[in-house]
């Protein structure tokens with residue numbers, strides 16, 4: 001039998017990882033919920049954001065500081081990408097949007113590959129191996145910070161979506177595009193804001209991951225695969241689903257790793273994913289069809 | 290026609306893809322007037338409303354609202370000018386609360402008067418006040434129609450389009466709905482009432498136009514049309 005404090009430590013570690021999964025997933029689910037498309041460029045944008053954070057760090061800016069600049073920068077880039085590239089190139093057809101984001105991901109990834117090759121890089125920060133002593137377990141400091149920031153960002157996002165006009169407009173467009181147009185909501189603007197929020201969440205996730213993770217042009221893809229299972233698990237388009245789903249997936253990965261060995265951690269995610277698809281295909285918070 | 294028309298539509302044509310729907314529509318609405326557009330299913334009533342609110346671009350003709358042309362205006366700009374369209378089928382935001390729906394009614398216009406206008410809407414529709422925190426999708430059909438109109442009123446419209454507001458309501462509620470429209474008209478609101486409910490619409494409209502196959506086939510004062518033999522024959526079954 002395992003000692004309860006080992007189990008508890010594994011759960012806490014899972015929650016820490018899960019908070020970043022949630023942050024990556026929330027942008028994906030928001031874009032799905034509002035634009036009704038899967039943003040295939042999500043992984044490539046995460047890779048790009050990690051490179052941005054990496055070079056900021058080489059230039060002497062700590063990732064946690066870089067976050068303050070990169071989040072608005074990626075918001076603006078996401079907004080512009082939707083308004084200037086994705087929307088004009090797709091001529092109002094949802095299926096084209098999907099293909100354009102796929103194209104965008106190929107371009108971003110290849111630019112990163114050409115510029116930085118497929119080498120894996122990482123940074124050294126003084127707190128890289130620092131940890132927080134809970135008495136019964138040590139939690140790595142970068143992951144504690146990631147958890148805290150991801151929680152704050154999620155809360156801010158939730159408040160923004162429910163208590164600001166722009167947030168309400170985003171939710172309105174998600175469920176009733178025609179009605180939203182008739183109250184005077186500029187749907188193209190809302191789409192772009194939603195894309196921008198997704199990209200900003202990725203920039204934040206990148207800055208939180210960098211101190212304890214590595215960077216290469218494909219790093220985002222691996223993360224987004226997990227984020228995608230989180231999105232389906234939580235219910236496509238559901239923001240609370242992505243947040244709670246992210247935490248749950250993190251814990252499941254951690255516990256699978258504890259019981260069956262580190263390398264099988266992600267296997268638990270996919271087993272659970274398949275069970276979920278069989279039992280409740282709409283996900284935790286998904287609308288019944 | 291009164292010459293100080295708030296809305297002037299001339300020679301309007303519109304359609305979808307290969308199908309031409311509206312042709313040669315002339316429609317003038319003076320400020321403060323209630324004008325009815327009548328016609329059975331599929332004649333192009335909703336298409337006309339979509340063109341007026343900027344959802345669908347006209348293929349020919351002109352639309353002037355308050356002296357400004359609307360043919361190329363974005364829907365959000367049209368709302369900003371005060372032309373508000375309460376659509377057929379309500380199109381409320383189903384998973385948002387009644388209050389949030391009302392807030393969004395003032396997303397583009399009259400934001401500063403939001404609280405006062407909410408009070409006003411709640412006074413007109415006490416049933417919405419009782420359900421202000423409830424998700425709009427859980428309201429009954431009649432309540433949803435009230436919410437759709439209330440949401441429209443939140444923008445302090447200068448011109449309100451009502452697309453089949455009595456559709457799907459019980460006879461009692463239909464009665465109530467027409468009383469409400471009469472009341473809004475009496476308060477000075479300019480209304481374009483699009484309906485299949487011919488008798489009740491004619492009873493409260495200053496002018497009315499009958500649409501058939503995308504053309505206006507009959508126009509006149511409300512009471513005059515009521516006794517027009519052509520209308521009696523095709524719509525009143527007399």
Ligand SMILES: Nc1ncnc2c1ncn2[C@@H]1O[C@H](COP(=O)(O)OP(=O)(O)O)[C@@H](O)[C@H]1O
Pocket residue numbers: 305308310328329330331332333334335336337
């Ligand atoms: N989005 C659309 N695409 C193609 N045809 C349409 C569309 N909407 C309506 N129509 C057609 O246009 C005609 C008029 O429709 P509509 O304006 O909705 O009529 P009404 O509101 O008077 O019932 C109908 O024949 C309908 O089938």
Ligand SMILES: [Mg+2]
Pocket residue numbers: 334335336377452453
């Ligand atoms: Mg119609």
